[in-house]
Amino acid sequence: MSSTSDLDVLTSQDYKYGFVTDIEAESAPPGLNEDIIRWISAKKEEPGFLLEWRLKAFRHWMTMVEPTWPNVHYPPIDYQAISYYSAPKSKKDGPKSLDEVDPELLETYEKLGIPLNEREALAGVAVDAVFDSVSVATTFKGRLEEMGVIFCSFSEAVKEHPELVEKYLGTVVPFTDNFFATLNSAVFSDGSFCYVPKGVRCPMELSTYFRINAANTGQFERTLIVADEGSYVSYLEGCTAPMRDENQLHAAVVELVALDNAQIKYSTVQNWYPGDKDGKGGIYNFVTKRGACRGVNSKISWTQVETGSAITWKYPSCILIGDNSIGEFYAVAVPNNRQQADTGTKMIHLGKNTKSTIISKGVSAGRSSNTYRGLVKIQKGAQGARNFSQCDSMLMGDKCGAHTFPYLEARNPTAQVEHEATTSKIGEDQIFYCNQRGIPTEDAMSMIVNGFCKEVFRELPMEFAVEAQKLLGVSLEGSVG
Amino acid sequence: MTMLEIKNLQVSVEDKQILKGINLSVSSGEVHAVMGPNGSGKSTLAQVIAGRDTFEVTAGSVTYFGKDLLELAPEERACEGIFLAFQYPVEIPGVSNLYFLRAAVNAARKHRGEDELDAIDFMEIAKKKMASLGMDNQMVSRAVNVGFSGGEKKRNEIFQMALLEPKLAILDETDSGLDIDALKTVADGVNALRGPERAIVVVTHYQRLLNYIVPDFVHVLADGKVVRSGDKSLALELEDKGYGWLGNGARPELAVRA
Numbered sequence: 001m002s003s004t005s006d007l008d009v010l011t012s013q014d015y016k017y018g019f020v021t022d023i024e025a026e027s028a029p030p031g032l033n034e035d036i037i038r039w040i041s042a043k044k045e046e047p048g049f050l051l052e053w054r055l056k057a058f059r060h061w062m063t064m065v066e067p068t069w070p071n072v073h074y075p076p077i078d079y080q081a082i083s084y085y086s087a088p089k090s091k092k093d094g095p096k097s098l099d100e101v102d103p104e105l106l107e108t109y110e111k112l113g114i115p116l117n118e119r120e121a122l123a124g125v126a127v128d129a130v131f132d133s134v135s136v137a138t139t140f141k142g143r144l145e146e147m148g149v150i151f152c153s154f155s156e157a158v159k160e161h162p163e164l165v166e167k168y169l170g171t172v173v174p175f176t177d178n179f180f181a182t183l184n185s186a187v188f189s190d191g192s193f194c195y196v197p198k199g200v201r202c203p204m205e206l207s208t209y210f211r212i213n214a215a216n217t218g219q220f221e222r223t224l225i226v227a228d229e230g231s232y233v234s235y236l237e238g239c240t241a242p243m244r245d246e247n248q249l250h251a252a253v254v255e256l257v258a259l260d261n262a263q264i265k266y267s268t269v270q271n272w273y274p275g276d277k278d279g280k281g282g283i284y285n286f287v288t289k290r291g292a293c294r295g296v297n298s299k300i301s302w303t304q305v306e307t308g309s310a311i312t313w314k315y316p317s318c319i320l321i322g323d324n325s326i327g328e329f330y331a332v333a334v335p336n337n338r339q340q341a342d343t344g345t346k347m348i349h350l351g352k353n354t355k356s357t358i359i360s361k362g363v364s365a366g367r368s369s370n371t372y373r374g375l376v377k378i379q380k381g382a383q384g385a386r387n388f389s390q391c392d393s394m395l396m397g398d399k400c401g402a403h404t405f406p407y408l409e410a411r412n413p414t415a416q417v418e419h420e421a422t423t424s425k426i427g428e429d430q431i432f433y434c435n436q437r438g439i440p441t442e443d444a445m446s447m448i449v450n451g452f453c454k455e456v457f458r459e460l461p462m463e464f465a466v467e468a469q470k471l472l473g474v475s476l477e478g479s480v481g
Numbered sequence: 482m483t484m485l486e487i488k489n490l491q492v493s494v495e496d497k498q499i500l501k502g503i504n505l506s507v508s509s510g511e512v513h514a515v516m517g518p519n520g521s522g523k524s525t526l527a528q529v530i531a532g533r534d535t536f537e538v539t540a541g542s543v544t545y546f547g548k549d550l551l552e553l554a555p556e557e558r559a560c561e562g563i564f565l566a567f568q569y570p571v572e573i574p575g576v577s578n579l580y581f582l583r584a585a586v587n588a589a590r591k592h593r594g595e596d597e598l599d600a601i602d603f604m605e606i607a608k609k610k611m612a613s614l615g616m617d618n619q620m621v622s623r624a625v626n627v628g629f630s631g632g633e634k635k636r637n638e639i640f641q642m643a644l645l646e647p648k649l650a651i652l653d654e655t656d657s658g659l660d661i662d663a664l665k666t667v668a669d670g671v672n673a674l675r676g677p678e679r680a681i682v683v684v685t686h687y688q689r690l691l692n693y694i695v696p697d698f699v700h701v702l703a704d705g706k707v708v709r710s711g712d713k714s715l716a717l718e719l720e721d722k723g724y725g726w727l728g729n730g731a732r733p734e735l736a737v738r739a
Contacts, residue, residue: 433571438559438588451575
């Protein structure tokens, strides 16, 4: 039941979503220079301000060095070998309905179990599907438009709402922010844009499914969500990717802006191809996600379940500017085999009586490494700021690792900062106890891990919570400790 | 009929022999008490029957309704009706007792080819059992054994046993650390389960529990062997004279099959 060889056999399960869609891509040649950036911008018919912004980012990026501080290891990336743009060709300039969408593309979504037709209305989910670098279909637009909610691809937002894009783009994650965010600013291809007007409660969960396809194509998503005064929006992001031998770079940027009394809930289920059991292939997931609680009483919650990617490097953060604003981070990271994860959050308290909560659950299996890295910073003016952090790690087997690096900086004497951390090993005693009650080992593992992660799962929207629990079961199949 | 037949069972852990040839036969309708000093192998015997794989069976056989029990995985044994009330019930944070128990009951139902119970049907059954055991309703909504007192954990084991309605229930030192009220609850739970179709094996260090669960047979283990078997009077005699009375367990000729 618990011997090392059994563990090795059982954890060697193949990735279930490994297939490649054969679609003719219209790609940029590999390499990165100002001409390529101009080409991308022209291809997307962007206004001048955006091209200028991209070029500024690129020039800045040229002066930057790739960071080495994360607790992850990978061979050097050749940024000149990457193609920075790839769009699936469609029959016309842009599909206006599902009938116009490439049937093979639809089939891909079918395989992934993403429903893209009107039946989704029942599920209450609007999908802005990103395939490679271009959005191909957006549903439920009509209903959202009635309420004044703008939910579209980033490219479309650039064309239809350039003033909003110009006003908010780069205001949370500036183009100088970090190596990968700066690269993204220079070459970002597409992504999602959402604007919820004053006082509107978005009537459905907004959702984007990401998928990386064409070989050697880094994907550089850019997401911008703005919740105007007194509004509310819940956004879901989920993804799987086809099997590939080459490592694939993914450097996305997500910016959230919450104005007075606004609330944004951002949930992620991330299941990109993690590489095979020896660590070959798999996605490099270097993501910058940040939210700014600009208004008073505003609130931003990040909830994420990370089971995929060869390497995950991401720290969804909140900048709590408005008085009484709230930042939350709930995360489950489940690396297996040779996956590496260095994740966490930053909570920057600027406003008075700002509050933040961090609940991080790491489950490590196989030979994986899992690092939690978190910063809680209370600035001078943040009178009465409060933080609570809890980081729990669970180990399966004896070849994986878990590390916790909490950084706390309190510059205001009235601040209250609490940090709790635990590490536990999934016990043979627990498994045997379940077995003795008739519950098979695999079910027992899944039950124990789901119990461990419960505090995070209950923050997920209902349909996502179910998906996340299934995903966890699949990811850990056979990881008997 | 004979339910459990143990013949010359020898068990080691990390090359250290713990059971040195146990013979024991348990039939439907019977209650057996297994007594003995610390380290005599009582708990090992209980765990080997339940299928704990940290122990290596080096010789002998165990049959259950004529089938080779040692061939079955622990969950199969459970589904076939073997229940072990743990000496140290295990905590499972974040998993509600109710969810855990429903998974257990449904695993057995699935094994028997019956329909699984949904949450509502199961809740009704659980409520009835709780009432009959005088248990607090909120105990089922708490995480499995997390934050339970010693007495609550043992009651929870008995509650699980009552729900799973095993054919063979083994209680491993269920009485240890219990006050008299909890002891009575445990005994009531066990006595309610007594019936012609079931057998119960009570592993205990003290005679006290046997005042409430009156055994048909008493076996005394010492140094990995059954050194005495008899009826309930043997337990009283032990209480009176102590385990020292048996010598160093060096009287195997007195071991009688019940």
